[in-house]
Amino acid sequence: MLRRYSSSRTLGDNLRLGALTAFSAGMVNVISVIIFFAFTSNVTGHYAVLAEEISKGNWYQAGVVATWVMSFCFGGFVSNLVIINYTKKNPYLTHGIPVLLEIVCLVITGSYIQFYYQETLVETEVLVGLMLFAMGLQNGLTASISNSAVKTTHLTGLTTDLGMLLSMFTKKEFRKKKALVAKAKIQMAIMLSYLTGGIAAGYTYNTVGYNVFYIVCLFLLLVLFYDYSRITVIRFMLKRRQLPVINYIYSIRKKRALYSKP
Amino acid sequence: MQFSFQNKMMGSLRIWLIYTFIFTALATVVIGMMSMDRSNEHKLQGMWREVSWEYEKMDTDVQKSDGAWSINEKQKLEISEGLSIHEAETWSFSKDGTLELYRNNQLLSELTWKIKGRGHILKLIGKDDKAEHYQIQKLGDNLMEIHFNTDLQVRGIVKMTFVRS
Numbered sequence: 001m002l003r004r005y006s007s008s009r010t011l012g013d014n015l016r017l018g019a020l021t022a023f024s025a026g027m028v029n030v031i032s033v034i035i036f037f038a039f040t041s042n043v044t045g046h047y048a049v050l051a052e053e054i055s056k057g058n059w060y061q062a063g064v065v066a067t068w069v070m071s072f073c074f075g076g077f078v079s080n081l082v083i084i085n086y087t088k089k090n091p092y093l094t095h096g097i098p099v100l101l102e103i104v105c106l107v108i109t110g111s112y113i114q115f116y117y118q119e120t121l122v123e124t125e126v127l128v129g130l131m132l133f134a135m136g137l138q139n140g141l142t143a144s145i146s147n148s149a150v151k152t153t154h155l156t157g158l159t160t161d162l163g164m165l166l167s168m169f170t171k172k173e174f175r176k177k178k179a180l181v182a183k184a185k186i187q188m189a190i191m192l193s194y195l196t197g198g199i200a201a202g203y204t205y206n207t208v209g210y211n212v213f214y215i216v217c218l219f220l221l222l223v224l225f226y227d228y229s230r231i232t233v234i235r236f237m238l239k240r241r242q243l244p245v246i247n248y249i250y251s252i253r254k255k256r257a258l259y260s261k262p
Numbered sequence: 263m264q265f266s267f268q269n270k271m272m273g274s275l276r277i278w279l280i281y282t283f284i285f286t287a288l289a290t291v292v293i294g295m296m297s298m299d300r301s302n303e304h305k306l307q308g309m310w311r312e313v314s315w316e317y318e319k320m321d322t323d324v325q326k327s328d329g330a331w332s333i334n335e336k337q338k339l340e341i342s343e344g345l346s347i348h349e350a351e352t353w354s355f356s357k358d359g360t361l362e363l364y365r366n367n368q369l370l371s372e373l374t375w376k377i378k379g380r381g382h383i384l385k386l387i388g389k390d391d392k393a394e395h396y397q398i399q400k401l402g403d404n405l406m407e408i409h410f411n412t413d414l415q416v417r418g419i420v421k422m423t424f425v426r427s
Contacts, residue, residue, distance in 0.1 A: 037378040037382075060296050
């Protein structure tokens with residue numbers, strides 16, 4: 001999911017990454033609406049609100065919303081900055097940093113709400129900003145490593161694209177194009193995961209309360225450790241092949257294959 | 263070799279300077295905007311007197327009989343039944359987060375108030391921990407307009423207007 005970059009990514013990589021991260025983004029968005037009455041993953045609405053507050057002359061609120069928009073933007077900036085500078089050295093570790101940072105942001109938010117939150121406006125503003133930064137990190141990471149194929153918090157664009165694709169599929173020539181079908185699959189997966197994540201968060205919040213933040217972190221850890229486990233398995237297999245017994249069996253098989261040739 | 267290294271360093275420094283300048287300019291604009299105004303949490307504090315209750319949707323015959331969107335006392339009581347604000351006419355928001363509701367200068371009930379979102383949601387918590395949410399539509403020095411959704415026979419948004427008392 002994380003270790004492959006740009007064009008070397010498979011459809012499966014993008015589907016897994018899109019589905020899991022969109023699920024966590026959907027959860028975060030619904031939690032923030034329940035607790036803070038503010039969206040944290042759809043920035044389009046914030047731009048509209050920013051314009052509205054400026055036109056009304058509500059400068060304090062306009063300033064707050066502008067800071068939130070900038071937090072999201074800064075998240076994308078940090079994510080991509082890390083990727084473009086270090087991805088050649090160790091792609092998995094580099095791509096894992098934004099996810100780790102996102103987990104840190106969510107753990108801070110969840111723990112603060114659980115132990116210190118007094119429900120003041122300033123606390124709300126800061127915590128929403130932190131969550132927007134986390135979502136910016138996630139969106140920046142997925143968009144950057146997948147060559148913009150996966151954008152987990154950008155559902156306005158995604159829904160538009162999906163609508164266009166579905167209209168294209170009314171013609172046979174487009175239905176045959178594998179790239180278009182793959183794109184539709186990814187977008188459907190993201191849309192459904194985002195929605196499912198939101199519904200799950202709503203239900204889970206009623207049961208576990210503020211602990212729901214830790215559940216989101218578990219999903220992100222799954223994103224991190226899926227690749228880690230794959231890398232570990234591959235390394236293990238390679239090591240096994242270097243063992244003398246394995247090498248011996250391997251060489252016998254090779255000889256047999258050689259002699260059996262006509 | 264040394265010349266190209268110096269060029270690279272200068273280019274890098276210039277980029278960082280440009281980014282720092284943009285960041286500082288944006289931060290200055292935002293801080294400037296926020297310092298021109300007070301947060302709704304501060305604006306809300308004080309005494310507010312109810313001036314009117316209006317709702318956006320009404321039965322046609324009721325509209326004709328009234329000739330306006332305003333609600334009479336009987337309708338108001340029916341709509342606000344079950345709400346903490348029931349029968350109150352003066353709201354006093356304290357800095358410590360308590361809201362006192364008065365009618366004819368007599369204290370009716372004491373609640374807790376919080377501001378949520380970007381300062382656009384007023385959350386009232388009663389003694390039984392039941393929460394009510396109102397949308398702050400306008401909040402000036404002397405005028406406040408809040409909305410709440412009702413599913414009673416009026417089927418729509420109720421607009422409550424206050425003036426500072």
